Amino acid sequence: xxLDGWKERLFQKYLYWICRPAxxxxxxxxxxxxxxxxxxxxxxxxxxAALQVKIRLFKDPLDYAAEAHRxxxxxxxxxxxxVAFPEDNNLPLLxxxxxxxxxxxxxxxxxxxxxxxxxxxxxxxxxxVIRYAGPVLAPFLHTLYSTLASAYGLYLMAGxxxxxxGERVVNRSFxxxxxxxLIGTQDKVHLMxxxxxxxxSPGREFNLFETAAGKMAAPVCMDATYFETFRxxxxxxxxxxxxPIANPEPYNYWLALRGIWPRVQECPVFxxxxxxxxxxxxxxxxxxxxxxxxxELTPDGSGVLAEVESPEEEGMAMAELDLEALQELRRRHPWxxxxxxxxxxxxxxxxxxLEERLKLKPAGD
Amino acid sequence: xxxxxxxxxxxxxxxPAEYAAALAALLKQLQTGLAxxxxxxxxxxxxxQEQLVDAGDFAASFRAFMQKARAWNEVxxxxxxxxxxxxxxxxxxxTTIVEEGGRFxxxxxxxxxxxxxxGWQRQTHLSREERSFGLSRGEELPLFDVEGxxxxxxxxxxxxxxEVGRILALQGAGLVIHCGAIxxxxxxxxxxxxxWAQVQQNxxxxxxxQLKGSMxxxxxxxxxxxxxxxxxxxxxxxxxxxxxxxxxxxxAELREADRRRIKTDYPLLELLRPEAYRGRLPELYGxx
Numbered sequence: 001x002x003l004d005g006w007k008e009r010l011f012q013k014y015l016y017w018i019c020r021p022a023x024x025x026x027x028x029x030x031x032x033x034x035x036x037x038x039x040x041x042x043x044x045x046x047x048x049a050a051l052q053v054k055i056r057l058f059k060d061p062l063d064y065a066a067e068a069h070r071x072x073x074x075x076x077x078x079x080x081x082x083v084a085f086p087e088d089n090n091l092p093l094l095x096x097x098x099x100x101x102x103x104x105x106x107x108x109x110x111x112x113x114x115x116x117x118x119x120x121x122x123x124x125x126x127x128x129v130i131r132y133a134g135p136v137l138a139p140f141l142h143t144l145y146s147t148l149a150s151a152y153g154l155y156l157m158a159g160x161x162x163x164x165x166g167e168r169v170v171n172r173s174f175x176x177x178x179x180x181x182l183i184g185t186q187d188k189v190h191l192m193x194x195x196x197x198x199x200x201s202p203g204r205e206f207n208l209f210e211t212a213a214g215k216m217a218a219p220v221c222m223d224a225t226y227f228e229t230f231r232x233x234x235x236x237x238x239x240x241x242x243x244p245i246a247n248p249e250p251y252n253y254w255l256a257l258r259g260i261w262p263r264v265q266e267c268p269v270f271x272x273x274x275x276x277x278x279x280x281x282x283x284x285x286x287x288x289x290x291x292x293x294x295x296e297l298t299p300d301g302s303g304v305l306a307e308v309e310s311p312e313e314e315g316m317a318m319a320e321l322d323l324e325a326l327q328e329l330r331r332r333h334p335w336x337x338x339x340x341x342x343x344x345x346x347x348x349x350x351x352x353x354l355e356e357r358l359k360l361k362p363a364g365d
Numbered sequence: 366x367x368x369x370x371x372x373x374x375x376x377x378x379x380x381p382a383e384y385a386a387a388l389a390a391l392l393k394q395l396q397t398g399l400a401x402x403x404x405x406x407x408x409x410x411x412x413x414q415e416q417l418v419d420a421g422d423f424a425a426s427f428r429a430f431m432q433k434a435r436a437w438n439e440v441x442x443x444x445x446x447x448x449x450x451x452x453x454x455x456x457x458x459x460t461t462i463v464e465e466g467g468r469f470x471x472x473x474x475x476x477x478x479x480x481x482x483x484g485w486q487r488q489t490h491l492s493r494e495e496r497s498f499g500l501s502r503g504e505e506l507p508l509f510d511v512e513g514x515x516x517x518x519x520x521x522x523x524x525x526x527x528e529v530g531r532i533l534a535l536q537g538a539g540l541v542i543h544c545g546a547i548x549x550x551x552x553x554x555x556x557x558x559x560x561w562a563q564v565q566q567n568x569x570x571x572x573x574x575q576l577k578g579s580m581x582x583x584x585x586x587x588x589x590x591x592x593x594x595x596x597x598x599x600x601x602x603x604x605x606x607x608x609x610x611x612x613x614x615x616x617a618e619l620r621e622a623d624r625r626r627i628k629t630d631y632p633l634l635e636l637l638r639p640e641a642y643r644g645r646l647p648e649l650y651g652x653x
Contacts, residue, residue: 189641193631204641225566225633227527228642235649254595254602257557258565265558266527295558301551303558335522336653337490341504343528343647350535351639351646358635 012136015096019061019140025147027062031069032151038081038178044323046213048082048240048272049075052289052308052315053159055278057095057104064092065144071316076152078318081213085145086276086289087171087221087246089159090137097133100281107282126162127169127199134164142174142182150180155213159244159274160188160220168201173218173244175209184209188220189229194248208236214323218242224259224273227266234267239323241269246276251286251311261292265303268294268330270321277312286311291319296329366512367618368540369397370574370589373406374613378413385444392452395616398478398512399455403576404471404521404546405585406459411437412580423581427498431469434462442474442482450480455511459574460488460520460544468501473520473544475509484509486518490526496653506532514621516540519560519571530563534634539624541569546576547587556587561603564592568628570619577613591617596627 051071058064068085075083094100138161145158160173171188187203188195206229209216217238223229224243233241243260264271275287290307298305308315330336371391377383392400408430411417415437417429430437438461445458456476463472463485471488487503488495506529508515517533519541533541543560547553560573575587589608595601597620605617628634 189638190636193636202638202641206641206645222636226637227531227566228637228646231527232642232645232649235645235651252595252601254600258562258595262558262562262565265555266525266562295551295555299551301554303555333493335492335525337492337496337502337522337526338650338653339489339502339504339526339528340647340650340652342489342502342506342532343650345504346506346532346536347528347647350532351637351642354535354634354637355639358639361635 008132011098012132015133015136018096019136021139021143024062024065024140024143027065028069028144028147028151031066032147038076038152038154039079041081041213044214045320046081046323047079047318047320048084048270048291049078049080050084050272050274050289050291050306050308050317051075051086052275052277052287052313052317053086053089054314055092055276055280055285057101057280058092059095059101061093061096061140068144069148072148072152072154072156075316075318076154078316080154080318082155082157082240082272084157084242084272084274085159085244086274087160087244088162088276089244090141090161090163091246091276091280093133093137094281097129104281108279125199130162130169131164134162134169137161138163145174146176146180146182149176149178153178155211155216157218157242157244157274162200169199170201170203171195171220173220173242175216175218177211183211186218186220188223190222190226192222206232206236208233208238214239216240216242218244221245221247221259224263227263230263230267230269234269238269239326240272240321242272242274244274245287246285247287248283248285250284251288256287256311260290261303264292265295268326268333268336270323270326275308277314289315290317291321293321294326294329296334297322297325366399366514367395367397367616368399368401368570368572368591369395369614369616370401370572370591370608371403372575372577372589372608372613373403373409374577376613378410381414381440381444384410385448388448389452391614392448392454395614397454397616399457399542399572400452401457401542401544401572401574402459403574403589404460404544405576405580406544407434407437407441407461409576409578409580410441421582423583424494424498426581431462431498434469435464437461438463446476446480446482449476449478453478457518457542457544457574463487469499470501470503471495471520472503473518475511475516475518475542486520488520488523489529490522492522495522506536508533508536508538511540514539516542519543519563521545524559524563527563527566530567530569534567534569538567538569539621540619541571543571543573545573545587546585549584549586553586560590561592565595565603566633568594568624568633570624573615589613589615591615591619593619593624594627596631597623
């Protein structure tokens with residue numbers, strides 16, 4: 001690995017020092033002095049907040065923590081029982097690394113991306129950077145979001161983080177309970193081509209989080225492109241599927257429609273989309289955070305309960321989710337059907353053939 | 366290949382000769398290699414020509430049609446085979462009811478330019494109402510050759526079940542033909558959750574014929590469309606064409622080179638993760 005010299009190790013020690021949980025806890029105890037618990041839930045109803053976060057780099061992790069606290073406090077003040085942050089929610093902490101902010105500014109002003117490594121020098125991949133910074137960031141992020149969840153007594157999907165897991169680097173979402181306990185995580189299963197290029201490894205299964213407030217899941221971004229994600233979760237009992245996104249393309253209504261909205265219509269669940277927006281390191285992230293429901297549960301049939309207006313600015317979409325109404329819809333659904341004989345006849349063979357075909361190709365090629 | 370989806374709005378239904386002449390005039394104008402009619406076309410024609418309709422009760426009318434369908438299909442199929450032959454095009458004349466061994470299926474056939482029926486597709490998923498009629502589900506999703514392109518049919522409620530599109534796509538479908546009928550009301554807003562969504566997650570073309578008209582007290586108002594992956598359609602909408610007021614069809618040329626390009630640039634199906642579905646799909650599915 002390229003970053004294995006003593007300077008790198010020294011800098012890593014510095015990162016450990018400024019990200020140490022004790023420092024963060026002191027900051028958080030100042031910030032959440034006036035924290036208040038979410039209002040009690042009424043029956044099987046809960047208020048959900050989908051955050052739209054405008055990305056910027058932080059040189060001090062405590063500033064990042066203060067920003068995360070501000071967003072949670074605002075959502076809690078509005079009565080949220082469940083708050084969702086976006087995908088790649090640790091990217092702002094790349095600002096801790098020397099030169100990243102300057103590189104971002106240069107890229108924003110139209111300069112070309114840095115050239116590849118000189119001949120003979122090892123190439124540094126995104127995965128290498130994550131392996132270097134990840135061990136420092138993981139405990140910091142856990143302390144931060146766990147503390148925020150318990151301080152405000154709400155369910156908190158902290159977004160997804162690029163983190164090392166042994167030799168692998170994964171895009172992993174984290175889901176905390178109102179006591180600050182980590183209820184579960186979900187590795188992104190369907191990777192975008194660029195993530196394969198970055199050296200990210202895909203998840204291998206879909207996880208259901210069973211909570212007192214309902215059965216939830218938090219697959220990541222591109223996972224919502226494929227009906228399989230939602231069908232597996234629905235059939236496992238999911239009632240709320242949270243999708244953190246960081247969509248690196250200019251906003252287009254129809255392109256953005258290809259994710260969570262049709263999935264929620266196909267597999268009756270509530271859907272929460274949290275979005276990262278803004279420009280960073282040559283990427284333009286857009287999206288509209290929103291809360292979605294089966295069309296039959298929205299008065300105008302739109303399937304949209306709430307949506308942030310701008311695809312580029314900070315925002316929050318908030319709506320009440322009635323899980324009993326969802327269960328009632330499932331029991332008496334007007335058009336939903338199942339044909340297991342058909343699926344058994346085709347799906348195992350076709351998935352198997354696809355898997356064999358993919359094995360013959362290099363990953364992500 | 367140029368394709369078209371027709372809504373039947375404004376087409377006279379009561380008289381077979383007038384119906385055939387109106388449709389032939391429209392097909393001549395469109396000059397397509399494939400034309401698709403909406404769901405319930407057979408029911409609609411039978412009702413109009415045989416006075417089946419109970420004006421206030423769609424369900425009663427439909428049940429009456431089920432009993433008449435076997436005899437009626439001879440007239441209906443003959444009429445549309447002739448239309449295909451005379452206009453030298455592939456034609457999917459909407460859906461009808463077929464009976465086999467005492468079981469009833471919603472089904473559609475594909476007729477070739479020689480006027481021969483080259484295959485049938487039975488609807489594989491049924492709405493609550495369709496189940497209440499005593500209909501049965503089809504259990505096959507074959508592909509047919511349409512001018513060198515592999516084509517599959519998605520009927521009615523199947524549009525809302527993404528397994529259907531996925532099965533067709535993984536078998537190699539490049540084109541999907543849909544016969545639909547969406548009742549007016551809030552349900553119309555969800556139309557993109559059907560064929561549009563299946564196109565986007567499978568990167569095939571689709572010709573979506575939606576019924577416009579009223580029958581048995583029920584009004585249908587979905588929009589006909591020709592669809593493709595967003596990236597190769599104007600404005601990245603996913604639509605090559607849609608019907609409009611006074612224009613009861615959608616028609617467009619399918620440029621297969623464009624579809625091949627997007628499948629290379631953004632190979633969605635190759636980014637599927639079948640190992641993550643193993644032991645879940647189809648194992649988790651239960652009966653409704």
